[in-house]
Amino acid sequence: MIKVQGVNKFFGPLHVLKEINLNVDSGEKVVVIGPSGSGKSTLIRCMNLLETPSTGQIVVDGVDITAPKAPITKVRESVAMVFQQFNLYPHKTVLENLTLAPTLIKKISRDEASESGLAFLERVGLREKADAYPAQLSGGQQQRVAIARALNMRPTVMLFDEPTSALDPEMIQEVLDVMVDLAKEGITMVVVTHEMGFAKQVADQVIFMDGGTILEKGSPEHFFTNPEHDRTKLFLSRILR
Amino acid sequence: MPGPFAGFKWLALVNDWSVFAEGFIQTILLSALGLTLALGLGIFFGLLGTSHVKLFKLLNRVYVEFIQNTPLVIQIFFLYHGLPHLGIMLPVFVVGVLGVGVYHGAYIAEVIRAGVESVPKGQLEAAYSQGFSYWGAMIHIVLPQAKRISYPPLTNQAVNLIKNTSVLAMVAGGELMYHADSWSSTNLYYGPSYVVTGLLYLSLCFPLATFAKRMERKLEVSS
Ligand SMILES: Nc1ncnc2c1ncn2[C@@H]1O[C@H](COP(=O)(O)OP(=O)(O)OP(=O)(O)O)[C@@H](O)[C@H]1O
Ligand SMILES: [Mg+2]
Numbered sequence: 426m427i428k429v430q431g432v433n434k435f436f437g438p439l440h441v442l443k444e445i446n447l448n449v450d451s452g453e454k455v456v457v458i459g460p461s462g463s464g465k466s467t468l469i470r471c472m473n474l475l476e477t478p479s480t481g482q483i484v485v486d487g488v489d490i491t492a493p494k495a496p497i498t499k500v501r502e503s504v505a506m507v508f509q510q511f512n513l514y515p516h517k518t519v520l521e522n523l524t525l526a527p528t529l530i531k532k533i534s535r536d537e538a539s540e541s542g543l544a545f546l547e548r549v550g551l552r553e554k555a556d557a558y559p560a561q562l563s564g565g566q567q568q569r570v571a572i573a574r575a576l577n578m579r580p581t582v583m584l585f586d587e588p589t590s591a592l593d594p595e596m597i598q599e600v601l602d603v604m605v606d607l608a609k610e611g612i613t614m615v616v617v618t619h620e621m622g623f624a625k626q627v628a629d630q631v632i633f634m635d636g637g638t639i640l641e642k643g644s645p646e647h648f649f650t651n652p653e654h655d656r657t658k659l660f661l662s663r664i665l666r
Numbered sequence: 667m668p669g670p671f672a673g674f675k676w677l678a679l680v681n682d683w684s685v686f687a688e689g690f691i692q693t694i695l696l697s698a699l700g701l702t703l704a705l706g707l708g709i710f711f712g713l714l715g716t717s718h719v720k721l722f723k724l725l726n727r728v729y730v731e732f733i734q735n736t737p738l739v740i741q742i743f744f745l746y747h748g749l750p751h752l753g754i755m756l757p758v759f760v761v762g763v764l765g766v767g768v769y770h771g772a773y774i775a776e777v778i779r780a781g782v783e784s785v786p787k788g789q790l791e792a793a794y795s796q797g798f799s800y801w802g803a804m805i806h807i808v809l810p811q812a813k814r815i816s817y818p819p820l821t822n823q824a825v826n827l828i829k830n831t832s833v834l835a836m837v838a839g840g841e842l843m844y845h846a847d848s849w850s851s852t853n854l855y856y857g858p859s860y861v862v863t864g865l866l867y868l869s870l871c872f873p874l875a876t877f878a879k880r881m882e883r884k885l886e887v888s889s
Binding site: 525 | 786789791792793794795797799802807810814
Protein backbone atom coordinates (compact mmCIF):
# COMPACT_ATOMS: atom_id res chain seq x y z
CA MET A 426 0.00 0.00 0.00
CA ILE A 427 2.86 2.37 0.85
CA LYS A 428 6.32 1.84 -0.58
CA VAL A 429 9.10 4.13 0.59
CA GLN A 430 12.27 3.65 -1.43
CA GLY A 431 15.61 5.31 -0.81
CA VAL A 432 14.06 8.46 0.64
CA ASN A 433 16.29 11.26 1.87
CA LYS A 434 15.09 14.53 3.29
CA PHE A 435 17.16 17.61 3.92
CA PHE A 436 16.09 20.78 5.72
CA GLY A 437 18.84 23.07 4.50
CA PRO A 438 22.02 21.42 5.68
CA LEU A 439 20.11 19.18 8.11
CA HIS A 440 19.92 15.56 6.90
CA VAL A 441 16.67 14.47 8.53
CA LEU A 442 15.82 11.23 6.67
CA LYS A 443 18.63 9.00 5.47
CA GLU A 444 17.96 6.38 2.79
CA ILE A 445 14.65 5.24 4.25
CA ASN A 446 13.16 2.04 2.86
CA LEU A 447 9.82 0.84 4.16
CA ASN A 448 6.93 -1.25 2.94
CA VAL A 449 3.49 -1.02 4.45
CA ASP A 450 1.12 -3.68 3.16
CA SER A 451 -2.56 -3.11 2.64
CA GLY A 452 -4.34 -3.42 6.00
CA GLU A 453 -1.11 -3.44 7.94
CA LYS A 454 -0.74 -1.47 11.19
CA VAL A 455 2.68 0.07 11.59
CA VAL A 456 3.81 1.84 14.74
CA VAL A 457 6.74 4.24 14.49
CA ILE A 458 8.73 4.99 17.63
CA GLY A 459 11.97 6.83 18.28
CA PRO A 460 13.50 9.74 20.17
CA SER A 461 12.56 13.35 19.55
CA GLY A 462 14.08 14.74 16.39
CA SER A 463 14.72 11.30 14.88
CA GLY A 464 12.53 12.08 11.85
CA LYS A 465 9.28 10.26 12.67
CA SER A 466 7.00 13.15 11.80
CA THR A 467 8.99 13.99 8.70
CA LEU A 468 8.66 10.40 7.51
CA ILE A 469 4.90 10.12 7.84
CA ARG A 470 4.43 13.66 6.51
CA CYS A 471 6.29 12.52 3.42
CA MET A 472 3.62 9.85 2.94
CA ASN A 473 1.00 12.47 2.07
CA LEU A 474 3.51 14.96 0.74
CA LEU A 475 3.10 17.52 3.51
CA GLU A 476 6.87 17.27 3.24
CA THR A 477 8.49 16.59 -0.10
CA PRO A 478 11.32 14.06 -0.04
CA SER A 479 14.60 15.48 -1.34
CA THR A 480 15.38 12.24 -3.16
CA GLY A 481 13.82 8.81 -3.42
CA GLN A 482 10.40 7.50 -4.27
CA ILE A 483 7.15 6.99 -2.40
CA VAL A 484 4.36 4.97 -3.96
CA VAL A 485 0.94 5.07 -2.32
CA ASP A 486 -1.72 2.69 -3.55
CA GLY A 487 0.12 2.28 -6.85
CA VAL A 488 0.59 6.04 -7.41
CA ASP A 489 4.12 7.46 -7.38
CA ILE A 490 3.44 10.56 -5.31
CA THR A 491 7.01 11.79 -5.73
CA ALA A 492 6.66 11.97 -9.53
CA PRO A 493 6.73 15.54 -10.90
CA LYS A 494 3.06 15.67 -11.91
CA ALA A 495 1.64 13.35 -9.28
CA PRO A 496 -2.12 13.81 -8.63
CA ILE A 497 -1.39 14.60 -5.02
CA THR A 498 -4.70 16.16 -4.00
CA LYS A 499 -6.44 13.07 -5.38
CA VAL A 500 -4.16 10.78 -3.38
CA ARG A 501 -4.71 12.82 -0.23
CA GLU A 502 -8.45 12.17 -0.45
CA SER A 503 -7.78 8.55 0.48
CA VAL A 504 -4.84 9.12 2.83
CA ALA A 505 -6.17 10.75 5.98
CA MET A 506 -4.03 12.28 8.69
CA VAL A 507 -4.62 12.84 12.39
CA PHE A 508 -2.40 15.46 13.99
CA GLN A 509 -0.93 15.92 17.43
CA GLN A 510 -2.68 19.29 17.76
CA PHE A 511 -6.00 17.99 16.30
CA ASN A 512 -6.21 20.89 13.82
CA LEU A 513 -9.99 20.92 13.75
CA TYR A 514 -11.47 23.85 11.85
CA PRO A 515 -12.45 26.20 14.71
CA HIS A 516 -14.93 28.24 12.66
CA LYS A 517 -16.99 25.16 11.78
CA THR A 518 -19.21 22.99 13.95
CA VAL A 519 -18.19 19.43 14.69
CA LEU A 520 -20.46 18.04 12.00
CA GLU A 521 -19.31 20.66 9.48
CA ASN A 522 -15.74 19.63 10.23
CA LEU A 523 -16.73 16.14 9.14
CA THR A 524 -18.68 17.11 6.04
CA LEU A 525 -16.61 19.97 4.62
CA ALA A 526 -14.03 17.99 2.65
CA PRO A 527 -16.35 15.13 1.63
CA THR A 528 -18.81 17.60 0.07
CA LEU A 529 -16.31 20.05 -1.41
CA ILE A 530 -13.55 17.66 -2.44
CA LYS A 531 -15.24 14.32 -2.97
CA LYS A 532 -18.50 15.94 -4.18
CA ILE A 533 -20.62 13.77 -1.94
CA SER A 534 -24.08 15.19 -1.31
CA ARG A 535 -24.56 17.13 1.90
CA ASP A 536 -27.21 14.71 3.17
CA GLU A 537 -25.07 11.68 2.55
CA ALA A 538 -21.98 13.28 4.12
CA SER A 539 -24.01 14.35 7.18
CA GLU A 540 -25.52 10.92 7.58
CA SER A 541 -22.19 9.12 7.46
CA GLY A 542 -20.63 11.90 9.54
CA LEU A 543 -23.19 11.38 12.30
CA ALA A 544 -22.55 7.64 12.16
CA PHE A 545 -18.82 8.19 12.66
CA LEU A 546 -19.50 10.62 15.49
CA GLU A 547 -21.66 7.95 17.07
CA ARG A 548 -18.78 5.54 16.70
CA VAL A 549 -16.34 7.81 18.54
CA GLY A 550 -19.03 8.47 21.14
CA LEU A 551 -19.70 12.10 20.30
CA ARG A 552 -22.90 12.19 18.32
CA GLU A 553 -24.48 14.59 20.78
CA LYS A 554 -21.67 17.09 20.07
CA ALA A 555 -22.50 17.39 16.37
CA ASP A 556 -23.56 21.03 16.65
CA ALA A 557 -20.88 22.12 19.11
CA TYR A 558 -17.80 24.07 18.08
CA PRO A 559 -14.35 22.53 18.59
CA ALA A 560 -13.43 25.06 21.29
CA GLN A 561 -16.31 23.72 23.40
CA LEU A 562 -14.78 20.23 23.54
CA SER A 563 -12.03 18.73 25.68
CA GLY A 564 -8.75 17.73 24.06
CA GLY A 565 -9.70 14.06 24.02
CA GLN A 566 -13.06 14.84 22.46
CA GLN A 567 -11.43 17.05 19.84
CA GLN A 568 -9.05 14.29 18.86
CA ARG A 569 -11.93 11.82 18.57
CA VAL A 570 -13.70 14.30 16.31
CA ALA A 571 -10.50 14.60 14.27
CA ILE A 572 -10.48 10.84 13.84
CA ALA A 573 -14.13 10.89 12.80
CA ARG A 574 -13.33 13.70 10.36
CA ALA A 575 -10.59 11.56 8.86
CA LEU A 576 -12.91 8.54 8.65
CA ASN A 577 -15.64 10.48 6.88
CA MET A 578 -13.27 10.76 3.91
CA ARG A 579 -13.45 6.94 3.70
CA PRO A 580 -9.66 6.69 3.53
CA THR A 581 -7.72 3.55 2.72
CA VAL A 582 -4.73 4.76 4.73
CA MET A 583 -4.69 6.64 8.03
CA LEU A 584 -1.59 8.44 9.28
CA PHE A 585 -1.39 9.41 12.96
CA ASP A 586 1.35 11.74 14.22
CA GLU A 587 1.50 11.39 18.01
CA PRO A 588 -2.29 11.61 18.37
CA THR A 589 -2.25 11.37 22.16
CA SER A 590 0.84 13.30 23.18
CA ALA A 591 -0.92 16.67 23.47
CA LEU A 592 -3.59 15.18 25.74
CA ASP A 593 -3.98 15.20 29.49
CA PRO A 594 -3.25 11.70 30.82
CA GLU A 595 -6.87 10.96 31.69
CA MET A 596 -7.94 11.55 28.08
CA ILE A 597 -5.36 9.38 26.37
CA GLN A 598 -7.26 6.15 26.82
CA GLU A 599 -10.51 7.34 25.22
CA VAL A 600 -8.57 8.17 22.06
CA LEU A 601 -6.57 4.95 22.10
CA ASP A 602 -9.79 2.97 22.50
CA VAL A 603 -11.14 4.53 19.32
CA MET A 604 -7.91 3.73 17.50
CA VAL A 605 -7.86 0.13 18.69
CA ASP A 606 -11.44 -0.25 17.54
CA LEU A 607 -10.48 1.20 14.18
CA ALA A 608 -7.53 -1.17 13.84
CA LYS A 609 -9.93 -4.12 13.73
CA GLU A 610 -10.86 -3.05 10.22
CA GLY A 611 -8.99 -3.51 6.99
CA ILE A 612 -7.70 0.04 6.99
CA THR A 613 -3.95 0.62 6.70
CA MET A 614 -2.55 2.56 9.67
CA VAL A 615 0.80 4.22 10.25
CA VAL A 616 0.98 5.56 13.79
CA VAL A 617 3.74 7.58 15.39
CA THR A 618 3.26 7.02 19.11
CA HIS A 619 5.05 6.10 22.27
CA GLU A 620 2.05 4.22 23.63
CA MET A 621 3.63 0.78 23.69
CA GLY A 622 0.44 -0.75 25.05
CA PHE A 623 -1.27 0.31 21.85
CA ALA A 624 1.62 -1.04 19.78
CA LYS A 625 1.40 -4.37 21.54
CA GLN A 626 -2.33 -4.55 20.95
CA VAL A 627 -2.52 -3.64 17.27
CA ALA A 628 0.87 -3.33 15.56
CA ASP A 629 1.96 -5.80 12.89
CA GLN A 630 5.24 -4.01 12.61
CA VAL A 631 7.09 -1.63 14.90
CA ILE A 632 9.74 0.68 13.52
CA PHE A 633 12.39 2.30 15.65
CA MET A 634 13.88 5.44 14.15
CA ASP A 635 17.06 7.07 15.32
CA GLY A 636 18.97 9.93 13.74
CA GLY A 637 17.03 9.84 10.50
CA THR A 638 17.38 6.10 9.88
CA ILE A 639 15.26 3.07 10.62
CA LEU A 640 17.53 1.42 13.13
CA GLU A 641 15.38 -1.58 13.85
CA LYS A 642 12.06 -3.08 12.83
CA GLY A 643 10.07 -6.06 13.98
CA SER A 644 7.00 -7.29 15.78
CA PRO A 645 5.97 -5.68 19.08
CA GLU A 646 7.13 -8.90 20.85
CA HIS A 647 10.57 -8.45 19.36
CA PHE A 648 10.81 -5.00 20.88
CA PHE A 649 9.49 -6.15 24.26
CA THR A 650 11.62 -9.27 24.51
CA ASN A 651 14.90 -8.95 22.67
CA PRO A 652 15.57 -5.62 20.99
CA GLU A 653 18.82 -5.83 19.08
CA HIS A 654 20.48 -2.43 19.40
CA ASP A 655 21.59 -0.72 22.57
CA ARG A 656 19.99 2.52 21.35
CA THR A 657 16.67 0.72 21.10
CA LYS A 658 17.01 -0.81 24.55
CA LEU A 659 17.89 2.56 26.05
CA PHE A 660 14.95 4.25 24.35
CA LEU A 661 12.49 1.54 25.38
CA SER A 662 13.71 1.57 28.97
CA ARG A 663 12.98 5.29 29.02
CA ILE A 664 9.48 5.18 27.62
CA LEU A 665 8.42 1.99 29.45
CA ARG A 666 10.04 2.98 32.76
CA MET B 667 -19.57 92.87 6.18
CA PRO B 668 -21.39 89.49 6.53
CA GLY B 669 -19.63 86.69 8.45
CA PRO B 670 -18.43 83.49 6.85
CA PHE B 671 -21.56 81.67 8.04
CA ALA B 672 -24.13 84.31 7.12
CA GLY B 673 -27.66 83.02 6.58
CA PHE B 674 -27.92 83.87 2.89
CA LYS B 675 -24.84 81.75 2.19
CA TRP B 676 -26.60 78.74 3.67
CA LEU B 677 -29.63 79.54 1.54
CA ALA B 678 -27.46 79.63 -1.55
CA LEU B 679 -26.09 76.23 -0.64
CA VAL B 680 -29.55 74.80 -0.12
CA ASN B 681 -30.52 76.16 -3.51
CA ASP B 682 -27.56 74.46 -5.14
CA TRP B 683 -27.98 71.24 -3.15
CA SER B 684 -27.81 69.17 -6.33
CA VAL B 685 -24.16 70.17 -6.81
CA PHE B 686 -23.30 68.65 -3.46
CA ALA B 687 -25.53 65.66 -4.05
CA GLU B 688 -23.77 64.92 -7.29
CA GLY B 689 -20.38 65.14 -5.60
CA PHE B 690 -21.60 62.98 -2.74
CA ILE B 691 -22.81 60.29 -5.13
CA GLN B 692 -19.53 60.41 -7.04
CA THR B 693 -17.63 60.04 -3.78
CA ILE B 694 -19.72 57.01 -2.82
CA LEU B 695 -19.19 55.43 -6.25
CA LEU B 696 -15.49 56.20 -6.18
CA SER B 697 -15.19 54.77 -2.68
CA ALA B 698 -17.12 51.61 -3.51
CA LEU B 699 -15.10 50.85 -6.65
CA GLY B 700 -11.84 51.94 -5.04
CA LEU B 701 -12.50 49.71 -2.06
CA THR B 702 -13.30 46.77 -4.33
CA LEU B 703 -10.04 47.26 -6.17
CA ALA B 704 -8.14 47.76 -2.91
CA LEU B 705 -9.58 44.54 -1.48
CA GLY B 706 -8.69 42.59 -4.62
CA LEU B 707 -5.14 43.94 -4.71
CA GLY B 708 -4.81 43.63 -0.94
CA ILE B 709 -5.87 39.98 -0.86
CA PHE B 710 -3.69 39.11 -3.86
CA PHE B 711 -0.55 40.88 -2.65
CA GLY B 712 -1.22 39.94 0.98
CA LEU B 713 -1.28 36.26 0.02
CA LEU B 714 1.90 36.73 -2.03
CA GLY B 715 3.44 38.00 1.18
CA THR B 716 2.54 34.81 3.04
CA SER B 717 4.07 32.61 0.33
CA HIS B 718 7.28 30.70 0.78
CA VAL B 719 8.34 31.58 -2.76
CA LYS B 720 10.98 34.32 -2.50
CA LEU B 721 9.91 36.08 -5.69
CA PHE B 722 6.30 36.33 -4.45
CA LYS B 723 7.44 37.74 -1.12
CA LEU B 724 9.61 40.25 -2.97
CA LEU B 725 6.68 41.39 -5.14
CA ASN B 726 4.66 41.93 -1.98
CA ARG B 727 7.42 43.99 -0.37
CA VAL B 728 8.06 46.15 -3.44
CA TYR B 729 4.37 46.99 -3.81
CA VAL B 730 3.73 47.63 -0.14
CA GLU B 731 6.86 49.65 0.60
CA PHE B 732 6.71 51.69 -2.58
CA ILE B 733 3.09 52.67 -2.16
CA GLN B 734 3.14 53.17 1.60
CA ASN B 735 6.20 55.38 1.46
CA THR B 736 5.10 57.84 -1.21
CA PRO B 737 2.29 60.38 -0.76
CA LEU B 738 -1.07 59.58 -2.30
CA VAL B 739 -1.12 63.03 -3.93
CA ILE B 740 2.00 62.20 -5.90
CA GLN B 741 0.57 58.88 -6.99
CA ILE B 742 -2.58 60.62 -8.19
CA PHE B 743 -0.54 63.30 -9.98
CA PHE B 744 1.46 60.56 -11.64
CA LEU B 745 -1.69 58.85 -12.90
CA TYR B 746 -3.28 62.11 -14.02
CA HIS B 747 -0.35 64.17 -15.32
CA GLY B 748 2.38 61.55 -15.78
CA LEU B 749 0.67 58.76 -17.65
CA PRO B 750 -0.54 60.96 -20.56
CA HIS B 751 3.14 61.54 -21.39
CA LEU B 752 3.39 57.78 -21.85
CA GLY B 753 0.40 57.90 -24.14
CA ILE B 754 -2.08 56.68 -21.51
CA MET B 755 -5.03 59.02 -20.99
CA LEU B 756 -7.35 57.95 -18.20
CA PRO B 757 -10.67 59.58 -17.34
CA VAL B 758 -10.40 61.30 -14.00
CA PHE B 759 -12.87 58.89 -12.41
CA VAL B 760 -10.64 55.97 -13.37
CA VAL B 761 -7.63 57.85 -12.00
CA GLY B 762 -9.53 58.16 -8.75
CA VAL B 763 -10.48 54.49 -8.52
CA LEU B 764 -6.95 53.41 -9.43
CA GLY B 765 -5.36 55.96 -7.13
CA VAL B 766 -7.18 55.14 -3.89
CA GLY B 767 -7.50 51.46 -4.85
CA VAL B 768 -3.78 50.93 -5.37
CA TYR B 769 -2.90 53.09 -2.38
CA HIS B 770 -5.15 51.35 0.12
CA GLY B 771 -4.49 47.97 -1.50
CA ALA B 772 -0.98 48.24 -0.08
CA TYR B 773 -2.30 48.80 3.43
CA ILE B 774 -4.89 46.06 3.06
CA ALA B 775 -2.16 43.70 1.84
CA GLU B 776 -0.46 44.13 5.19
CA VAL B 777 -3.73 43.57 7.05
CA ILE B 778 -4.40 40.37 5.07
CA ARG B 779 -0.85 39.11 5.50
CA ALA B 780 -1.01 39.61 9.27
CA GLY B 781 -4.44 37.97 9.38
CA VAL B 782 -3.35 34.91 7.41
CA GLU B 783 -0.19 34.58 9.47
CA SER B 784 -2.28 34.61 12.64
CA VAL B 785 -3.97 31.37 11.55
CA PRO B 786 -1.96 28.38 12.83
CA LYS B 787 -0.02 26.49 10.18
CA GLY B 788 -1.81 23.29 11.19
CA GLN B 789 -5.03 24.59 9.62
CA LEU B 790 -3.54 24.71 6.14
CA GLU B 791 -1.93 21.31 6.70
CA ALA B 792 -5.20 19.77 7.85
CA ALA B 793 -6.89 21.14 4.74
CA TYR B 794 -4.11 19.88 2.47
CA SER B 795 -4.26 16.47 4.13
CA GLN B 796 -7.94 16.28 3.17
CA GLY B 797 -7.24 17.00 -0.47
CA PHE B 798 -7.86 20.75 -0.60
CA SER B 799 -5.88 22.77 -3.12
CA TYR B 800 -4.08 25.93 -1.99
CA TRP B 801 -6.97 28.15 -3.07
CA GLY B 802 -9.61 25.79 -1.72
CA ALA B 803 -7.85 25.75 1.64
CA MET B 804 -7.50 29.53 1.60
CA ILE B 805 -11.12 30.19 0.72
CA HIS B 806 -12.76 27.66 3.02
CA ILE B 807 -10.34 27.29 5.92
CA VAL B 808 -7.73 30.02 6.28
CA LEU B 809 -9.36 33.25 5.08
CA PRO B 810 -12.57 32.81 7.09
CA GLN B 811 -10.40 32.59 10.20
CA ALA B 812 -8.14 35.45 9.10
CA LYS B 813 -11.25 37.55 8.46
CA ARG B 814 -12.21 37.63 12.12
CA ILE B 815 -8.99 39.32 13.13
CA SER B 816 -8.76 41.44 9.98
CA TYR B 817 -12.20 43.07 10.08
CA PRO B 818 -11.47 45.99 12.41
CA PRO B 819 -8.29 47.13 10.58
CA LEU B 820 -10.06 46.56 7.24
CA THR B 821 -12.90 48.83 8.28
CA ASN B 822 -10.38 51.46 9.31
CA GLN B 823 -8.90 51.22 5.83
CA ALA B 824 -12.34 51.72 4.32
CA VAL B 825 -12.77 54.88 6.41
CA ASN B 826 -9.39 56.21 5.34
CA LEU B 827 -10.12 55.37 1.73
CA ILE B 828 -13.35 57.37 1.78
CA LYS B 829 -11.59 60.38 3.25
CA ASN B 830 -8.71 60.06 0.83
CA THR B 831 -10.98 60.23 -2.22
CA SER B 832 -10.98 63.98 -1.43
CA VAL B 833 -7.43 64.17 -2.76
CA LEU B 834 -9.01 63.81 -6.19
CA ALA B 835 -10.20 67.41 -5.87
CA MET B 836 -6.66 68.42 -6.75
CA VAL B 837 -7.07 67.01 -10.25
CA ALA B 838 -10.70 68.10 -10.76
CA GLY B 839 -11.96 64.69 -9.71
CA GLY B 840 -15.69 65.46 -9.84
CA GLU B 841 -16.26 64.08 -6.33
CA LEU B 842 -17.60 65.77 -3.22
CA MET B 843 -14.51 67.77 -2.27
CA TYR B 844 -14.06 69.00 -5.82
CA HIS B 845 -17.65 70.20 -6.07
CA ALA B 846 -17.42 71.87 -2.68
CA ASP B 847 -14.25 73.61 -3.77
CA SER B 848 -15.46 74.79 -7.11
CA TRP B 849 -18.88 75.86 -5.85
CA SER B 850 -17.38 77.99 -3.11
CA SER B 851 -14.53 79.40 -5.18
CA THR B 852 -17.00 81.05 -7.52
CA ASN B 853 -19.17 82.64 -4.81
CA LEU B 854 -16.63 82.58 -1.96
CA TYR B 855 -19.17 80.95 0.43
CA TYR B 856 -16.46 78.68 1.88
CA GLY B 857 -17.93 78.42 5.37
CA PRO B 858 -21.17 76.54 4.73
CA SER B 859 -19.62 74.65 1.86
CA TYR B 860 -16.88 73.03 3.91
CA VAL B 861 -19.07 72.46 6.96
CA VAL B 862 -21.65 70.58 4.91
CA THR B 863 -18.95 68.68 3.05
CA GLY B 864 -17.30 67.68 6.30
CA LEU B 865 -20.64 66.47 7.65
CA LEU B 866 -21.25 64.42 4.52
CA TYR B 867 -17.90 62.67 4.93
CA LEU B 868 -18.72 62.15 8.58
CA SER B 869 -22.03 60.53 7.65
CA LEU B 870 -20.14 57.92 5.64
CA CYS B 871 -17.16 57.37 7.92
CA PHE B 872 -18.60 57.55 11.41
CA PRO B 873 -20.91 54.51 11.12
CA LEU B 874 -18.04 52.47 9.66
CA ALA B 875 -15.62 53.54 12.38
CA THR B 876 -18.18 52.79 15.09
CA PHE B 877 -18.76 49.39 13.55
CA ALA B 878 -14.98 48.74 13.62
CA LYS B 879 -14.72 49.80 17.27
CA ARG B 880 -17.58 47.56 18.27
CA MET B 881 -16.03 44.61 16.49
CA GLU B 882 -12.66 45.25 18.03
CA ARG B 883 -14.24 45.15 21.46
CA LYS B 884 -16.05 41.94 20.61
CA LEU B 885 -12.78 40.32 19.52
CA GLU B 886 -11.11 41.37 22.75
CA VAL B 887 -13.88 39.81 24.78
CA SER B 888 -13.86 36.55 22.85
CA SER B 889 -10.11 36.04 22.90
N1 LIG C 1 10.27 22.49 8.56
C1 LIG C 1 11.47 22.21 9.11
N2 LIG C 1 12.54 23.00 8.88
C2 LIG C 1 13.73 22.73 9.42
N3 LIG C 1 13.99 21.68 10.19
C3 LIG C 1 12.97 20.83 10.45
C4 LIG C 1 11.66 21.06 9.93
N4 LIG C 1 10.84 20.07 10.36
C5 LIG C 1 11.62 19.26 11.11
N5 LIG C 1 12.89 19.71 11.17
C6 LIG C 1 14.00 19.07 11.87
O1 LIG C 1 14.10 17.75 11.41
C7 LIG C 1 14.42 16.87 12.46
C8 LIG C 1 13.39 15.76 12.53
O2 LIG C 1 12.17 16.34 12.89
P1 LIG C 1 10.83 15.48 13.11
O3 LIG C 1 9.76 16.45 13.46
O4 LIG C 1 10.61 14.61 11.94
O5 LIG C 1 11.24 14.60 14.37
P2 LIG C 1 10.30 13.70 15.26
O6 LIG C 1 10.96 12.37 15.31
O7 LIG C 1 8.91 13.74 14.80
O8 LIG C 1 10.43 14.39 16.68
P3 LIG C 1 9.33 14.61 17.82
O9 LIG C 1 9.24 13.33 18.60
O10 LIG C 1 9.91 15.71 18.65
O11 LIG C 1 8.05 14.98 17.17
C9 LIG C 1 14.52 17.70 13.71
O12 LIG C 1 15.88 17.98 13.96
C10 LIG C 1 13.75 18.95 13.36
O13 LIG C 1 14.31 20.04 14.05
MG1 LIG D 1 7.12 14.56 15.58
